[in-house]
Amino acid sequence: MATIVLRTAAQESSEPKFIALNQYNKPAIGGICVDIFRAIEKLTTNLRFEGDQVWMPRMRIDAHFRNNQIDVICGVQNLPRNTEHYQLLPTPLFTVNYLLAVRVDDPINPQSWDDIRRLGKEGIIMAIHGFGIVDILHNLGGLQIDAGATSSLSNLRKLLAARGRFYCHRSPGMKAAIKSAGFEKQIRLLDQPMLSEKFYLGVRKNLASEQLKLINDALLMLDKKGELTRIFDQYRE
Known part of the structure; x- marks a missing residue:
């Protein structure tokens, strides 16, 4: 049986979906999505994912979908901006919580999104450009949002520079982003308010039905065996 190759990419600034590694003194990419791709390949031996060792910003991934240059994107939410580009397979890959980070010296302790709305321009929430959380925050309404930065590090630095009151990320x-930046003593996480979101595998809308079935069946099997949960739990903080 001929091998089916599905094209994908490693989304930049999306840890732990994709994580920069060093294997055998060479750069590599791992993370939740790479582990899921390998698990699918193990179950479906004639299916192979290509491109998960190549970094690409989210906006370019979407552009590649529009140009029929990518077949699969791992870990996206059920949002109109996503479903416009690709179809989401029904089996959730994992569920995450979105938290708010603030400066340690900021006494703010909001309990709801209304508390933040009342802050007006003193309650700017930063998020990463092109990420689904930007759509979600806009849909909540009445919030001041800055989605100009393209990485967690940039937003954490902006937070410390008081260019925003909050940073919202999954x-x-x-926590890994804060630790990696060395800001553990300067930035704290809030308990509330919080959002939970399911993430899915997105595929090209005109993907062949037999290929779609192969991926669907593999994800269902991984879910039933508890393998998707096991993979996700390896990356919990």
């Missing part, structure tokens, strides 16, 4: 991912 967990797992947020």
